């Protein structure tokens with residue numbers, strides 16, 4: 001298929017070599033000895049689900065995981081042939097399709113399995129399941145021995161299901177209070193020990209736990225935000241003994257440059273007024289692209305220098321105060337490196353009083369994703 005040419009110079013570049021290195025480095029630096037489950041939910045945290053899944057599998061990930069049935073179907077239909085786990089709830093009606101597509105489903109209660117047996121005709125292929133234990137997250141999952149026992153009994157007397165895994169999720173692993181995570185792990189393992197036979201994959205750790213608690217890695221870790229080169233929190237970043245490699249950068253160009261006199265109002269509401277004669281540049285990126293209005297004042301890089309976004313950020317464009325005359329077409333880096341300087345997603349997150357996860361997933365799909373470091377061609 002012919003590559004579509006984008007005419008707007010704003011683009012997101014995803015370095016797939018960084019994704020692969022973030023998987024490989026877990027082994028290389030002795031952090032993970034078992035498997036890596038690459039978490040590619042929410043379109044690969046905004047990086048592109050199919051491309052990231054393929055790169056992670058190339059680097060040796062044992063499985064990829066998503067949040068929803070539709071995300072799993074999409075990966076399969078785009079040629080991702082490895083194991084796929086749906087970590088969030090699936091409707092009963094999806095069970096048969098999941099079995100056909102070889103998609104592994106999370107099960108959080110025995111009633112779900114019973115209903116699948118009641119409402120579906122015999123599957124041609126068995127449905128692989130991972131049982132979810134709620135060890136303290138308080139979201140979904142079995143919470144006690146009785147519930148787990150009931151589920152095991154049902155799985156044992158049906159040949160429709162394969163108990164391929166059991167897992168839990170930590171709520172505070174990215175914070176400086178290990179007792180929470182330790183408690184959750186202990187509770188989880190007590191339940192795991194009840195199983196008559198250990199399933200293939202017992203897993204608990206998200207990125208934060210992977211990086212901070214190697215003793216909890218079990219058979220596999222679910223590596224999400226770290227896969228993209230972003231630390232789960234400042235606390236975790238401070239503890240790292242190696243560098244996560246950033247995969248995403250966002251670039252554009254100056255689309256318009258002008259010199260204005262003192263007291264010139266810029267953008268909606270005229271809330272920015274020049275104090276003296278100023279050079280103002282316009283960049284074709286706005287809040288519809290994920291450059292939220294709250295990012296007014298955030299700096300961008302041009303020619304390796306930082307300069308601030310001024311005035312109200314528009315839906316499709318924003319203005320920046322230039323230190324001197326600059327040319328139309330000059331490269332602008334919104335996220336990434338230029339010369340000695342770097343602007344990270346984390347900086348945006350801080351300004352918006354949120355976490356980098358939320359920034360990554362809200363980079364608009366209108367901006368094309370350009371992939372570098374491809375190992376082979378995926379369509």
Ligand SMILES: *Cc1c(COP(=O)(O)O)cnc(C)c1O
Nearest residue numbers: 039087169206207222223224225
């Ligand atoms: C999103 C998610 C992960 C990945 O978390 P990160 O902090 O991004 O590593 C792991 N497990 C479950 C159940 C999740 O929902």
